[in-house]
Amino acid sequence: MVRDYSRFFPPADTGAPAREPDALQRLGWQAFFIRQAGHLDLAATPPLRVSEVQRSGLTALGADGEITLPPMPGVTVGDWLLHDRARPARSVLLDRRSLFRRRAAGTGREEQLIAANVDTLFIVSSCNNDFNPARLERYLALAHEAGVEAAILLTKADASEDPGGYADRAKAVARQVPVLTLNALEPGAAARLQGWCGTGQTVAFVGSSGVGKSTLVNALMGAGAAQTGAIREDDSRGRHTTTARQLHLMPGGGLLLDTPGMRELQLTDAAEGIAGVFADIEALARQCRFRDCGHDSEPGCAVRAAVDRGALEPGRIARWRKLLAEDRFNSAALHERRARDKAFGKMVRNATGNKAKRRDG
Structure with missing residues (x-):
């Protein structure tokens, strides 16, 4: 089109x-x-x-x-x-100012490029059963790794009995990241995002399908910019209405990148991004008595001490470990694929060269 x-x-x-x-x-x-x-x-x-x-x-x-x-x-x-x-x-x-990438969905070991030269990442969730701290942390790690500013948008605030509670839960996992609760259908929703959408500024939206990304696109672009789908009441999920990543010029001067719902976000080479999201745990880990502390039952573990005194949620440690393990696995798999491809390319070049020598000789 x-x-x-x-x-x-x-x-x-x-x-x-x-x-x-x-x-x-x-x-x-x-x-x-x-x-x-x-x-x-x-x-x-x-x-x-x-x-x-x-x-x-x-x-x-x-x-x-x-x-x-x-x-x-x-x-x-x-x-x-x-x-x-x-x-x-x-x-x-041209070289990129920022780059979002991930391990491609499925069981393959390919890396998938998501978007380049983005200034702000809007992480969209909703004030209902879709809200998931682990998913927010994954998206935040993606933004940290790319060196892009992030903001969390919690939609469906008008349909929730406790939107402030959802905002507090988001702030607990997203320190120093702006968190906004809004109703995307209200006329003022787009105005609250204008500070990130100045001339030449590029914003991107990520989040599960059906949480209101397309509705926010409409609010910023004008009605009809993206087809919207209704959330089903039984599971708070919506149909996947956006099928391709597209960059749009906004009437207000900025640019907007709308993305399909990422059903299988897997981090790759994102150790720095994870460290940025879990900076509190990383700081505690540096205070442990032993450098290789596993944060289980070792003496002098500052991380376990923080849990024992109620300063750190055990679930946050579990999510930190899970993302680190996933990143190590995906990164190793990707590096293995790159090494194999490099070796195969060298073999092909050698075979081609030997064939040419035999022909000339």
């Missing part, structure tokens, strides 16, 4: 000076990317930002509007490219 973004860019026939820099700034073009472009002729290799990735190709936005490109490996939504007009498949992928 081709979207009409013409209202965001200056008319081509006004005779006014070129305004490409303004249009690119609206897309998030900034000094970090300008430095990479160096002294290149941007008229010949114009910057484009990827707004959608499909198997058949890419959709990207630039100063002149929307363009379709052939598939490019290793490219994800939010990436910046320097577009090679003559050979689009050879367009240059």
Whole structure:
């Protein structure tokens, strides 16, 4: 589907000076990317930002509007490219300011890129049975690892008898992270998010299906921006209504990345992100008598002492251990796959070289 973004860019026939820099700034073009472009002729290799990735190709936005490109490996939504007009498949992928990634869903050992160059991650949950501290911690670790600011949005506040209680539970696992309770259907919901949605700022939404992400997209973009689905009362879950990650220009000046519900978020190479989410436990662990303390029954364990005096919830320790174990397993599996692929590539190159030598000899 081709979207009409013409209202965001200056008319081509006004005779006014070129305004490409303004249009690119609206897309998030900034000094970090300008430095990479160096002294290149941007008229010949114009910057484009990827707004959608499909198997058949890419959709990207630039100063002149929307363009379709052939598939490019290793490219994800939010990436910046320097577009090679003559050979689009050879367009240059610029370094990223931030990158969300995970182990691909299922039993495979592939890494999946989620989104690039995001400024703020809105973690959406709801004030009902969908609320899950462990899931919040996973998303927060994802944000910490990417170096992206996070904010937690608790929807369905109007349908809850105790929205403040849900907010307190979120704050307990998300220290120094903003937590907002809201009703996405109220006119003021979008206004409460505007501080993160300034010109050129990119925000992304993650969370389970049916918690109100698409409704918030509508609030920021205007009605009809994303198809919404109703939550079923029996299990508080909704149908999966968003099927592809897409980057949208918001009328207020920012950019919005809507993502499908991630049913199987698994962390990979996210040790620093986990440490950031569980900074309180990490600080206690450094005070233990033994460096290799398992935080079970060892003498001088500062972590167990905090649990015993009621300063630390046992469940939080269990979730910390679970994420660390998952990250170690996934990271080892991914590194094994990379090493195997590297060895296979070397074998192919050697075989090709030997064949050429025999032919020439």
